[in-house]
Amino acid sequence: MKQPKHLLLILLFLGISAATDAQTKVSSLFSDHMVLQQNSEVALWGTDKPGTKIEADAGWGGKSTVVTDKHGKWKLSLKTEKAGGPYTVEIRGTEKILLEDVLLGEVWLCSGQSNMEMPIKGFRGQPVNGSNDLVLNSSNPQLRLFHVGRNMSREPLDSCEGTWQQSSPEAVLKFSAVAYLYGKMLQEKINVPVGIICSSFGGTRAEAWTRKKTLADEGFGTDTKDHTEKINKNDPSVLYNAMIHPLIPYGIKGVIWYQGESNRGNHGQYAKLFPTMINSWRKEWNSGEFPFYFVQIAPFEYKPDINSAFLREAQLHALQNTSNTGMAVTLDIGEKHCIHPAEKEEVAKRLSYWALAKTYGYKGIQYSGPVYKSMEVKGSEIHLHFDYAPDGVSSFGKALDHFTIAGADKVFYPAKAEIKRGELIVSSDQVARPVAVRYGWENYLEGCLFNLAGLPASSFRTDHWED
Numbered sequence: 001m002k003q004p005k006h007l008l009l010i011l012l013f014l015g016i017s018a019a020t021d022a023q024t025k026v027s028s029l030f031s032d033h034m035v036l037q038q039n040s041e042v043a044l045w046g047t048d049k050p051g052t053k054i055e056a057d058a059g060w061g062g063k064s065t066v067v068t069d070k071h072g073k074w075k076l077s078l079k080t081e082k083a084g085g086p087y088t089v090e091i092r093g094t095e096k097i098l099l100e101d102v103l104l105g106e107v108w109l110c111s112g113q114s115n116m117e118m119p120i121k122g123f124r125g126q127p128v129n130g131s132n133d134l135v136l137n138s139s140n141p142q143l144r145l146f147h148v149g150r151n152m153s154r155e156p157l158d159s160c161e162g163t164w165q166q167s168s169p170e171a172v173l174k175f176s177a178v179a180y181l182y183g184k185m186l187q188e189k190i191n192v193p194v195g196i197i198c199s200s201f202g203g204t205r206a207e208a209w210t211r212k213k214t215l216a217d218e219g220f221g222t223d224t225k226d227h228t229e230k231i232n233k234n235d236p237s238v239l240y241n242a243m244i245h246p247l248i249p250y251g252i253k254g255v256i257w258y259q260g261e262s263n264r265g266n267h268g269q270y271a272k273l274f275p276t277m278i279n280s281w282r283k284e285w286n287s288g289e290f291p292f293y294f295v296q297i298a299p300f301e302y303k304p305d306i307n308s309a310f311l312r313e314a315q316l317h318a319l320q321n322t323s324n325t326g327m328a329v330t331l332d333i334g335e336k337h338c339i340h341p342a343e344k345e346e347v348a349k350r351l352s353y354w355a356l357a358k359t360y361g362y363k364g365i366q367y368s369g370p371v372y373k374s375m376e377v378k379g380s381e382i383h384l385h386f387d388y389a390p391d392g393v394s395s396f397g398k399a400l401d402h403f404t405i406a407g408a409d410k411v412f413y414p415a416k417a418e419i420k421r422g423e424l425i426v427s428s429d430q431v432a433r434p435v436a437v438r439y440g441w442e443n444y445l446e447g448c449l450f451n452l453a454g455l456p457a458s459s460f461r462t463d464h465w466e467d
Contacts, residue, residue, distance in 0.1 A: 035195025392422015
């Protein structure tokens, strides 16, 4: 019997659709050239027909099996061994997927706003120091890079855009400078494969990177917009949903973070929000209190209505009150008229010091700049003491500017600062009985206080007065 032409077309279409829907698929995070976290159990996930048996075989001997759920989703765990490779990973379901050139090593997530996003080639009219040589010397088959495409969503997504690449001039040119340089320095020191996942979006607030339920549970504002309205990159949770949720639970060693400029206007809330976001990410990954190392925002000549020193203080408090965190201070490398400092290599170096010392156990290196600890009033002088400055502090020949001092009247005056045998002493002829000192309490300055390893101190204040 001859079938009507339109019926044959419909059947053909349905056949093609069914075949397409039946394909075994994996998240974009799993591709050739990927790095999986060594010595752990890593998750792999994707889709296939409901009720399909999915098997995974890895070249290092890891095996796992799971059955897709009623929605066709599957997730399995694969045990990894010590760093090495290249290996293959074969995934079998309705179809077979073969992932090649897979390495086992250390995986780090890098996130934040534009100073994390800023590529090696720089932004228009805003360079990265030494970019040409950095690109020229970027070929390294032991360093792999994954760039998460910009995206926003009101609901959590399961996938993101991106693919793994070997480090090469072509790959790094448009890749985050801080993320690439951090990975490069780490790989060269620990001498195992390193995978860097960069998920960043310029001009964004921490609220956008935080899970909706977390914001609600902790009393922060959530998205109350009519969902017919255009989505904004700073709407609560929209970047978490689109650029972090799709990465969970990919096996990572830790996170580096460079953000805060866009939260200057709510620095008081940020003091609670930032640690909340950190702990929320840790909870979602369900892999313990992984290290979370971040960059304190750099000095910049912001409009005078908001003092960015309060945001820097909120970040300092996060360091002091949140477990397994570290902060790279940039008080000496900001730029007065550019919010994106060109000196990115030093930022990455300071982050890597934290990782090498605290995560990988390197001994004998300093990893933090001086952090204010206590003070003594001796007559008209205040003597200041610091953590992370075991042999005292130094200005390395710079003028000791940007100190102010106050008495009980809470009026601050420019102060004279001097260092005697490694101890910082602050005074002023205008304050006979001082009770408080502040350092760097302004939008822009060139930091002048360091430990003997050359790492700068954060801006700080000894008082807790409301301004």
